[in-house]
Each structure stands twice: as C-alpha cells, then as structure tokens.
Amino acid sequence: MTSSRAMIPTSRCSASSTGRLLIRWSTISCRTRVSARRDVLGLDAGSTHRLTAEAIADTTVRLVKRRSLETAAGSNVRVAHTLWTMTASDLRHAEDHMLLLGRKTAMEKVATFLLEMDRRLAKAGMMALPMWRPDIGDYLGLTLETVSRALSQLSGQGVLVFSSARQIVLRNRQRLADMDA
Template sequence: MLSPLPQSVTPAPTSAPFGFTGPCLRHARDEEIFGEGETADHVYQVISGSVRTCRTLRDGRRQIDEFHFAGDYFGLEAGDLHRVAAEAMTETTVRMVRRGALSQLAAQRPEVARVLFRLTVEGLQRSQDHVLMLGRKSARERVVGLLVDLADRTGGDELDIPMSRQDMADYLGLTIETVSRTLTQLQGDGVIAIPTTRHIVLRDGVALRRLAS
C-alpha cells in the first residue's frame, strides 16, 4: 500500500503505474517537486503538465538534465539520493509511488522488473545522447534537435512549448541570446514559424530532421 500523503494531495482519476492505486500531488509553475541530494524514497509519473530535472554546477550555473511530459517517469535512481532536482514547468500533477513498494513488486512480478529495466536503459540512452549533443553539435544543430525531439515525443509538428527560452538554453548548454537568435534564423529560413513565444510550428520536418542528424 502507498503511504498516506499530505492534505494537499488529491486522489488521481487514473490508475497508478504497475497496478498501484495512489494519490497525486499538484504543483504550481516553478514549484520544486524534490531537491538535488534529497533521499530518493519515491518514483514519479507525470499525469499532466511538464517537469524539468536539473542540477546546479560548481560554478553556480544550472544544467537541465531532461524534460518530462504526461506519461513519463522520473526520479528513478540507482542510489539512495536524487542526483538532480525536479521542478514543475507548468501547472503539473505527478503521482508518487514508494520506491520500496515498487522494488517489492518487481521482485514478485517479472514484467514489472522488465519495465523498470527498460525505463532505466532509456534514461541512460537519453543521458548519453544529451552528453554527445553538448560535446559535438553546433548551436543550430542543438536547437533543431530539441525541436525535433519535442515533436517526436508529443506526436505533432505544432509545439506548445512549456519551457522558457532560458530552460532551453540551460538544457542545450547555450546562452539565451544564442537560442533566441537561432530560432529567429530558423524562422527566417522558413523551416519553422513562431506565432507566439510558446508556440512553434515545424513547417519543414524533413529539413529539420536532416539538420538535426
């Protein structure tokens, strides 16, 4: 059974992962879900909204590790502490599943163990791709790669971007000025349109995927 949560937690209308029935916690924009270095007692699933996971570098700069959207899991750690912090990018609802209970279930049900293994491998692959992108790709390739990734994950070429330009910069390892300038250049080239700051349309997905590769 999941432990009772504070009064700010409300029951979720959807079934919890792996058959658990549990409550969900609503978070306001920019509210912290858990902090870097805190004990990793729970695994989380985004029910609605969006989450960024990030860490603070030694020089005080922020590095965003990943963006998470509805259906995604996060907070799954190999050790006992969270390596990153998690923050809501929008009004967000997340489900908390006790890590100990999930481990017990994985020991009893091989299909749960396989899902956890797949999630771990997928997270590792995305981390490796992120490191490769930061080390090898130009600013233009990084921005295009993020847009293509968002399109692939959300299933459409019209993107309602939950992250700010600063979020994008901190994920891509660029300055906010470089991100804004690159988006303007892509719009000038006719491969994207930016009707509003948080809405981007991929007008030429084939060209963009070629640029990102």
C-alpha cells in the same frame, strides 16, 4: 532529499530535472532532462536524489514509494522489464544529450531539441515549447541570444512559424532532421 519516492507525471505536462555543480566557489544550475507524460523522475540507485525536479507547465504527478516499485519488480516480470526499459531509455537519452552538448553546433542543438519536443509534446501540428528560451539555452549549453538567433533563422528559412512566443508550428521537419543528422 531521500529517495524513498519516485514521481510519474500522469497528465500532459513538462518537468525538467536540474542538477547543481560546484565549480570553484560558485554553484551552477544545469538542466539535465525535459520530461513528459509517463516518464519516471527520481528513481535513483542511491539513498538520496542527485537532482531536483521543477514543473515548467501544469503538471500532475503520482508519487510511488520506492519499496513498492522494488517489491512489484521482484514479483512481476512485466514490471521489472518496464523499469529496465525506462532505465535503458534514460541512459540512451543521457548519452544522446552528452553527444549533443559536446559535438553539435548551436543550430544542430536547437534542431535536435525541436524534433525531440515535437515527438514528445506536439498536438495537432502545434507545439508549445515547454520552457522559456533562457531555460532552453541552459538545457542545450547555449546562451539566450544564440537560441533566439537560431529560432529566428529557422523561422526566416520557413522551417517553423511562431504562433506566440512559445507556440510554434514545424513546417519542415525533414530540414530539421537533416540538421540533426
């Protein structure tokens, strides 16, 4: 896939970036990012995209030619600064995610994920999880069973309440934040 375009989600949406790793003789898919409105997907430095994007909810995107972004950034300091800020934010997210995968317990990973999704996607106190539990596990480096167990424990502790399989209300954000620390 060429990198002549970037995608910018323009409506309330969720998408995830997926990379493929070749390990010995098998290919493993791994989620690298959950994106929300106004994120830029596919803005790579190379001539090809390293990742693919998959809509995990109803999504509207705007395709922007890479050359148009480069031209705008070259002639408009605000555009250049905005692109730099987005890139720096993506780098920070990648660093935070590496720390999450390598240093946190399963419960801390789930707490971090819920707080991030709450910050990015919650409306009126209710959050629709942007993916099913197996995909959350993939994103966090956990099994489906571990994600389900952690969510059940948080529910049992009164930290969250399920309205449906993917609709939750966070009742105690401070407790989640303490787990995330």
